[in-house]
Amino acid sequence: xxxxxxxxxxGTGKSTATRYLKEKGYKVxxxxxxxxxxxxxxxxxxxxxxxxxxxxxxxKNGEIDRKKLANIVFSDSEKLKSLEKIVHKEIYRRxxxxxxxxxxxxIIFLDIPLLFETEEYLERYNMRLEEIWLIYADREKQIxxxxxxxxxxxxxxxxxxxxxxxxxxxxxxxxxxxxNHRGKDQLYNEIDKALSSIESQD
Numbered sequence: 001x002x003x004x005x006x007x008x009x010x011g012t013g014k015s016t017a018t019r020y021l022k023e024k025g026y027k028v029x030x031x032x033x034x035x036x037x038x039x040x041x042x043x044x045x046x047x048x049x050x051x052x053x054x055x056x057x058x059x060k061n062g063e064i065d066r067k068k069l070a071n072i073v074f075s076d077s078e079k080l081k082s083l084e085k086i087v088h089k090e091i092y093r094r095x096x097x098x099x100x101x102x103x104x105x106x107i108i109f110l111d112i113p114l115l116f117e118t119e120e121y122l123e124r125y126n127m128r129l130e131e132i133w134l135i136y137a138d139r140e141k142q143i144x145x146x147x148x149x150x151x152x153x154x155x156x157x158x159x160x161x162x163x164x165x166x167x168x169x170x171x172x173x174x175x176x177x178x179x180n181h182r183g184k185d186q187l188y189n190e191i192d193k194a195l196s197s198i199e200s201q202d
Contacts (some may be wrong), residue, residue, distance in 0.1 A: 002107045003099070003127055004198065007115035008135035008136060009167040010160055011149070012188060013180040017135050018111045019079070019190055026193075028109045029098050031091055038090045039064045048086045053079075070172055074156075074163045084114070092121040107198065116165055117143035133194060134174035137181055 006021075006028075008014035018028045038045040041062060049057075049064060059065040073080040095110065102108060112118070115132065120133065122129065137145070139161070146157040171177060175195045180187040 001099075001103065001105060002130040002198070003110055004107060005057060005110050005112055005115050005122075005129045006133040006135065007112050007132065007170065007174075009137075009142055009164055009170070010113075011145035011157075012135045012137040012146070012167065014111065014113070014135045016184065017178060017180070017187060017191060018109065020191055021109055025074065026107060026109055027102055027105045028111055029095050030111045031095060032111070034091050034094050034098075035087055038094070039066065041179040043090075045087050052072055052082055054194050070160075076162050077163065080163055085118070087121045088114075088118050088121055092118070092125050092127075096125045114164070116170060131198065132173070133176045133178055134167075134170050135180055135187075136171065136188065137179075139167065141181060142167070161179065 004139070006018060008017075018030065021029050039049070040046060043153060046064060049069075053069065057064055057068045058070070073083050099108060110127070110129070115122075118120070142161055143154060143157050146152070146160060147154060150157070150160075152160075176197070178187065178190040178194060182192070
């Protein structure tokens, strides 16, 4: 089994890339999707998040309002670190369970938005990556997409982008760069070339 990490920055088009991989029949473990479950009531992470941030982040049903939480943590780097410390351990533990239950897959893609920021957990849970693929778009394209996707101001979009590692720093730490400046056709062609490369190693 080969594990391939896929990462990017907010607004680079990583979700579109992983959707394409799923359509081609590949197994994708979506770390962001896992994170949505651990925010639910009664979960260990839910309780720890409330302890850290208080009841003001809850909606009328007592669930964590992730938009409210995002507004807090993307404006304060220390609070963002506190949140990440709570959730990353649980996310990786669950991802490892999914990988262990998918032993018949030849290639599994791990969709990890904060891959480089959480490398210690890859080691802790013995997830050895064959390659790291970076979905890349330049900063202006990121800003444009985040504004459109989240219906927020340019200033708010920049805050969210700046809360992550700079996309150009990630280039030097990645094995393959999947460019996504000019729409889906470019993205899909880049992915197909990367797949041909990894499959030819078998």
